[in-house]
Amino acid sequence: MEHRIFGLSFASIYPLYVQKVERKNRSQDEVDEVICWLTGYDDAGLERAIDDGVDLRTFFADAPEMNPNASLITGVICGMRVEEIEDPLMQRIRYMDKLVDEVARGKKMASILRGS
Template sequence: MAEHRIYGTSFASIYPLYVTKVERKGRERAQVDEVITWLTGYDADGLAAAVADERDLRAFFAQAPAMNPAADLITGVICGIRVEQIEDTLMQQIRWMDKLVDEVARGKRMQSILRA
């Protein structure tokens, strides 16, 4: 079976879409950075490097310093699929990131988004 094409998509192509989405809803880029760093363990320099070297999502998550153990608490529907039921680890990580950015865009409290 062929691998999903999203895996080969560069983080650099997705990141500005996330930023545009939240800014359109009156939120800030810093909030996108906060949820992505919470999920992946990247710091600001690491995120900038991921954008600069245009690594694909497979490499982005493989090179993540430390996936947050609380990421398992991310639940809900994204693209019509429950994120907690996704069996493919990489696809689940991508959808977790999508879900967090969606929650930022909807104006959910950061404490709630970060599962604190």
């Protein structure tokens, strides 16, 4: 059975990411930077995904290019080690969660973007 998170719209979770980092005195630009780094979207592409209300499945399916360094993202999110998640879509969603989490925790951008 498919996980219900796959059907959530990117537009519904994006503001939650922004709120999370802004509570920690970080910015929406930093959220955009890490999401663009991960997915290859540019700002216009992110805006289009939000305006079109695409679900997370479509958001990642249409991503211009997943960053080859995404596999360097490790750690625990929602009680699971991201590097051990078997479903590729769930893993990509959790990579995005993890990057936003690292922004909120105040990590340096060079570290978050895995040195690229």
